[in-house]
Amino acid sequence: EVQLVESGGGLVQPGASLKLSCVASGFTFSDYWMSWVRQTPGKTMEWIGDIKYDGSYTNYAPSLKNRFTISRDNAKSTLYLQMSNVRSEDTATYYCTRGTTVLDFWGPGTMVTVSS
Amino acid sequence: DVVMTQTPVSLSVSLGGQVSVSCRSSQSLVHNNGNTYLSWFLQKPGQSPQLLIYKVSNRFSGISDRFSGSGSGTDFTLKISRVEPDDLGVYYCGQGTQWPWTFGGGTKLELK
Numbered sequence: 001e002v003q004l005v006e007s008g009g010g011l012v013q014p015g016a017s018l019k020l021s022c023v024a025s026g027f028t029f030s031d032y033w034m035s036w037v038r039q040t041p042g043k044t045m046e047w048i049g050d051i052k053y054d055g056s057y058t059n060y061a062p063s064l065k066n067r068f069t070i071s072r073d074n075a076k077s078t079l080y081l082q083m084s085n086v087r088s089e090d091t092a093t094y095y096c097t098r099g100t101t102v103l104d105f106w107g108p109g110t111m112v113t114v115s116s
Numbered sequence: 117d118v119v120m121t122q123t124p125v126s127l128s129v130s131l132g133g134q135v136s137v138s139c140r141s142s143q144s145l146v147h148n149n150g151n152t153y154l155s156w157f158l159q160k161p162g163q164s165p166q167l168l169i170y171k172v173s174n175r176f177s178g179i180s181d182r183f184s185g186s187g188s189g190t191d192f193t194l195k196i197s198r199v200e201p202d203d204l205g206v207y208y209c210g211q212g213t214q215w216p217w218t219f220g221g222g223t224k225l226e227l228k
């Protein structure tokens with residue numbers, strides 16, 4: 001059974017950094033592109049970016065490219081999202097998803113709240 | 117970015133009834149490789165989105181044949197027949213043809 005479990009969310013102050021993790025199981029992690037998607041409190045879905053199966057290539061939403069970094073550790077079957085200089089508009093639930101052109105499995109999400 | 121416009125915003129349906137959700141993209145979703153990466157997702161209350169349909173009309177593993185997708189180019193439709201209580205929630209379309217992925221605003225399916 002494919003499972004994706006995110007962690008690392010919480011309350012964070014504006015301007016701070018935060019690193020989210022997603023542990024994958026039930027499939028060969030190193031065979032798949034992986035993506036991050038977030039959902040705002042108003043339920044708007046926003047794609048953050050993705051990473052190639054071997055970690056050699058990443059794509060980002062242009063508005064987030066300078067502050068967010070996606071990486072992976074295939075030995076640990078773990079996907080990461082490094083967020084820097086966070087803003088109130090980054091408040092959202094962050095989902096780890098499998099795939100790139102088709103997002104077939106989603107984790108339960110981890111909530112990030114940016115507030116002073 | 118490709119803008120995805122979903123209609124209606126909400127739908128009321130009786131159990132056993134049939135509904136359709138429309139999704140229109142601002143640009144053609146036909147990829148250079150000939151595939152059209154239009155997906156439909158259902159987000160049930162308190163849960164993460166789940167994939168229902170991918171590449172316009174392909175049902176994902178374990179998805180009932182009561183769900184069907186159709187369309188081409190810029191106009192797409194999700195049909196749900198014989199609606200059951202477990203179908204209630206918010207439906208989203210999303211495109212993976214052009215980076216960045218973009219999603220529709222969602223259609224909330226409620227019981228009449």
